Amino acid sequence: MSNGIRHDEVDIDVSLVRRLVAAQFPQWADLPVKPAEFGGWDNRTFHLGEHMTVRLPSGPWYALQVEKEQRWLPRLAPHLPLPIPVPLAKGAPAEGYPWQWSVYRWLEGEPATAERITDLRQFAMALAEFLIALQRIDPSGGPPPGRHNFFRGGPLAVYDDETRQAMAALDGRIDTDAASAVWEAALKATWHGPPVWFHGDVAWGNLLVKGGHLSAVIDFGTSGVGDSSCDLAIAWTLFGGESREAFRAALGLDGATWARGRGWTLWKALITLAEHIDTNPLKAGKARRVIDEVLADHEHGA
Numbered sequence: 698m699s700n701g702i703r704h705d706e707v708d709i710d711v712s713l714v715r716r717l718v719a720a721q722f723p724q725w726a727d728l729p730v731k732p733a734e735f736g737g738w739d740n741r742t743f744h745l746g747e748h749m750t751v752r753l754p755s756g757p758w759y760a761l762q763v764e765k766e767q768r769w770l771p772r773l774a775p776h777l778p779l780p781i782p783v784p785l786a787k788g789a790p791a792e793g794y795p796w797q798w799s800v801y802r803w804l805e806g807e808p809a810t811a812e813r814i815t816d817l818r819q820f821a822m823a824l825a826e827f828l829i830a831l832q833r834i835d836p837s838g839g840p841p842p843g844r845h846n847f848f849r850g851g852p853l854a855v856y857d858d859e860t861r862q863a864m865a866a867l868d869g870r871i872d873t874d875a876a877s878a879v880w881e882a883a884l885k886a887t888w889h890g891p892p893v894w895f896h897g898d899v900a901w902g903n904l905l906v907k908g909g910h911l912s913a914v915i916d917f918g919t920s921g922v923g924d925s926s927c928d929l930a931i932a933w934t935l936f937g938g939e940s941r942e943a944f945r946a947a948l949g950l951d952g953a954t955w956a957r958g959r960g961w962t963l964w965k966a967l968i969t970l971a972e973h974i975d976t977n978p979l980k981a982g983k984a985r986r987v988i989d990e991v992l993a994d995h996e997h998g999a
Contacts, residue, residue, distance in 0.1 A: 760796035761845040762918035806905025815909030825947035832893040839922030849897040850923025863967035883960025886953035929958025
């Protein structure tokens with residue numbers, strides 16, 4: 698997820714990556730470096746040889762996530778049914794690049810677009826199984842919501858002003874009465890459960906597909922311990938109909954958690970549409986479709 702923050706602070710390119718690797722990890726200095734096909738936005742990803750990736754935060758907000766991933770990913774991995782990124786090394790600021798960065802083992806697979814998935818219902822159930830396993834991991838000492846993950850896993854109210862500003866900007870261009878009803882319902886569906894591990898950005902680009910099936914989950918930069926409803930946006934951005942129902946049933950969610958999930962999804966779609974409605978028809982169209990899915994789901998009492 699983008700968070701409305703500028704990403705032009707540092708020029709991150711192949712040349713920079715080569716210099717950083719050569720200076721700090723000379724054993725890998727002769728390996729080729731090339732941009733990953735889906736290189737990311739909050740972090741930029743590059744292939745290092747055939748079996749590794751280099752991941753560099755694009756701004757100070759994302760740099761907070763490096764230490765967290767280095768510490769926690771090795772502890773989470775043994776408890777999960779699918780591969781997640783494996784940190785191999787942590788780089789230091791240098792060569793004009795001001796933040797820590799990471800080297801990971803390369804995970805095979807392609808981003809989970811609908812046309813790459815053999816059976817969307819089975820995919821939804823496999824993802825639910827992964828999230829259930831993640832939530833069952835002991836949360837003791839895990840990172841609570843904060844700046845490191847843009848307050849994912851905390852109360853939706855942190856984005857109340859932003860959401861209402863987006864609705865005001867879109868007045869007359871979407872059904873703002875219906876959107877407001879969804880948002881109010883999400884705010885009232887207060888979370889009372891024990892804190893659990895969550896991923897924080899369960900989006901198609903962070904789910905890898907191999908042979909038509911879910912093969913790995915990547916990018917734990919917004920992970921933490923708290924309310925896992927922020928992991929439900931995929932239900933409206935990728936799933937629908939039977940696959941959405943299977944996803945919800947497999948997770949065993951109550952109505953309040955589902956309502957908060959709709960809230961997280963609506964917040965993101967509203968700010969995206971408000972930003973791009975007059976400048977980027979593709980992004981605006983995708984955001985509008987998500988909003989329509991969320992509003993219809995709420996109206997049908999799902």
